[in-house]
Amino acid sequence: MKFRPLFSIVALGAALGWSAAAADEPSTRVLRPEERMLACTLLEVAGTPRTMELTLQNSLDAQLQSNPQLLPFRHVFESYLRRTISYEAQKEELARTYLELYTLDEIRELIRFYQTPIGRKKAAADAKISVALAEVTRRKMAENLPQFQQQLQQEMQKQQLLQQPGQAPAGPVIPSPEQP
Secondary structure (H helix, E strand, O other): OOOHHHHHHHHHHHHHOOOHHHHOOOOOOOOOHHHHHHHHHHHHHOOHHHHHHHHHHHHHHHHHHHOHHHHHHHHHHHHHHHHHOOHHHHHHHHHHHHHHHOOHHHHHHHHHHHOOHHHHHHHHHHHHHHHHHHHHHHHHHHHHHHHHHHHHHHHHHHHHHHOOOOOOOOOOOOOOOOOO
16 A cells, blocks of 8 residues: 555644644635735744745655656646745735734734744744744654554454445545555
8 A cells, every 4th residue: 555645644744733624715805905904914933934934844844855857847846836835825814814813902912922032042943943844743743654554454354344235335445555
């Protein structure tokens, strides 16, 4: 059974912090100019553009290192990531999220915090922490991949044994390891 593409996609998703909530419909709330300005200012002073750019570049590099045959298509992958996970692509939705989580007064306080020396240090550290988290996630997934593959294969074999000829399967049909 070949898990490399699945693992790459899962690792990329984990590295980017995808979750089930990512599938939810984005808020369509129209931001008032003051709200948008404050939320975007908070994103900027908190170092969000830098963190997201580092995440994008690290994700791109990791994908291409694990799949060197895709190197000639780097520009296609980068273009895709810029359209989907870059700061510019997500800024409006991030601003809406901040406005759902914080009041305008709280956003002003956070902006003041990020303008202090410790706030600037935290913003700079967040980017490094994000990169470290992505690397730890990638490494942990790689370390545990053989065990996962074995467990998945065992479960697939169990499902096949439980299915008797002529009977409809009790649950979803999982392809055998020999099938593509």
